[in-house]
Amino acid sequence: MQLSKQQIEKLRIHLEESGFKYIDVQMEILDHVATAVEERMTENQDLTFQDAVNQTQSSFGPKGFRQIEASIVKGMTRKYRKLFLAQLISFLHLKYIALVLLSCFSVYKIQQILGNQDKFLTFVILSMMMVLVGSLTSGLNSANYKNYMLCKISGSYLNYTGVFLMVIFQSITQPLKANLDGVNASFLFTSFAITLYGLYYISAVNVAKQGIFESKQLLEKFKQINHKTKTTY
Amino acid sequence: MAINNELFKGTLQTIILNLLSENERMYGYEITQKVKFITQGELLLKEGALYPALHKLEADGLLETSTEIVDNRVRKYYSLSKDGEKKVISKLQEAKEFISQLQLLLNLKPAS
Numbered sequence A: 001m002q003l004s005k006q007q008i009e010k011l012r013i014h015l016e017e018s019g020f021k022y023i024d025v026q027m028e029i030l031d032h033v034a035t036a037v038e039e040r041m042t043e044n045q046d047l048t049f050q051d052a053v054n055q056t057q058s059s060f061g062p063k064g065f066r067q068i069e070a071s072i073v074k075g076m077t078r079k080y081r082k083l084f085l086a087q088l089i090s091f092l093h094l095k096y097i098a099l100v101l102l103s104c105f106s107v108y109k110i111q112q113i114l115g116n117q118d119k120f121l122t123f124v125i126l127s128m129m130m131v132l133v134g135s136l137t138s139g140l141n142s143a144n145y146k147n148y149m150l151c152k153i154s155g156s157y158l159n160y161t162g163v164f165l166m167v168i169f170q171s172i173t174q175p176l177k178a179n180l181d182g183v184n185a186s187f188l189f190t191s192f193a194i195t196l197y198g199l200y201y202i203s204a205v206n207v208a209k210q211g212i213f214e215s216k217q218l219l220e221k222f223k224q225i226n227h228k229t230k231t232t233y
Numbered sequence B: 001m002a003i004n005n006e007l008f009k010g011t012l013q014t015i016i017l018n019l020l021s022e023n024e025r026m027y028g029y030e031i032t033q034k035v036k037f038i039t040q041g042e043l044l045l046k047e048g049a050l051y052p053a054l055h056k057l058e059a060d061g062l063l064e065t066s067t068e069i070v071d072n073r074v075r076k077y078y079s080l081s082k083d084g085e086k087k088v089i090s091k092l093q094e095a096k097e098f099i100s101q102l103q104l105l106l107n108l109k110p111a112s
Helices: A005-017 A023-043 A049-059 A066-090 A094-114 A117-140 A149-154 A156-173 A185-228 B005-023 B028-038 B047-059 B082-105
Strands: B025-027 B063-070 B073-080
Touching: A005 A023, A005 A049, A023 A049, A023 A066, A023 A149, A023 A185, A023 B028, A023 B073, A066 A149, A066 A156, A066 A185, A066 B047, A094 A117, A094 A185, A117 A156, A117 A185, A149 A156, A149 A185, A156 A185, A185 B063, A185 B073, B005 B025, B005 B028, B005 B047, B005 B073, B005 B082, B025 B028, B028 B047, B028 B073, B047 B063, B047 B073, B073 B082
Parallel strands: none
Antiparallel strands: B025 B073, B063 B073
């Protein structure tokens, strides 16, 4: 027996009211439960929709659908962590290592040329603002996908960029007073911190974009269903 | 006699990989029903065991997923990735060796 659009929507609302607010998490649980309900109703023609739902829900045990949600979240976290680390490690490949070292050297040189901490701080702030604007205008805007766990987890690495920024600003405003064989230790530390921040940021952005891309693909699917029903995803 | 599900937890990933190598692509509920059908109801693969295993295999890059609209809902299908295709061979070999060692250890005769 195939469930009607209204019954599917009822199930979806039931999941939403039970606290499963992320669309992609809802999706997997919904299909499993709907298929199980359909089978129960096929096996027992006298069974009502609500009874079939209740029986299916109780067959999941005391943890209910939460265990599916937990495994989805764990799986996504693991997947994006692997992707993030792979991105970060890729910068150690021979083709990138020269570029990374050159970036670090360039930051050091810029500090030497500007000479003044305030000027360099202004330069860093302006550069970061430009990077932020660039990121937002190149597909990093996740506002449309806030109801997707994929987007939330993949974008979580961007939350930690603040730690790097704190270290960078600290190193510029409170420079080290050491000199290593003619090399300014403070400039060197700041150069490393900024380069590391850059690598982290690029990796985090790429992972976030992947999450947005996957969320967008799902959203398209839901729009097709939405076209026929009045559900808002 | 129903088999203790604890016994097959360790081979769950192998079971899923093998099912997918034989069926190209499957969705979660379908896997639970396939296990039930093959074992004539002796083994019941619970959702609480299936989904963590599926998502771990996916995160490890052994499974690929695709979504499709089926009966007014979005269905997620799992299939073997290239790495998964290679892994299923070694996993099956590993399981065979383990079973033969168990037969020796427990002094069991293979079922005819």
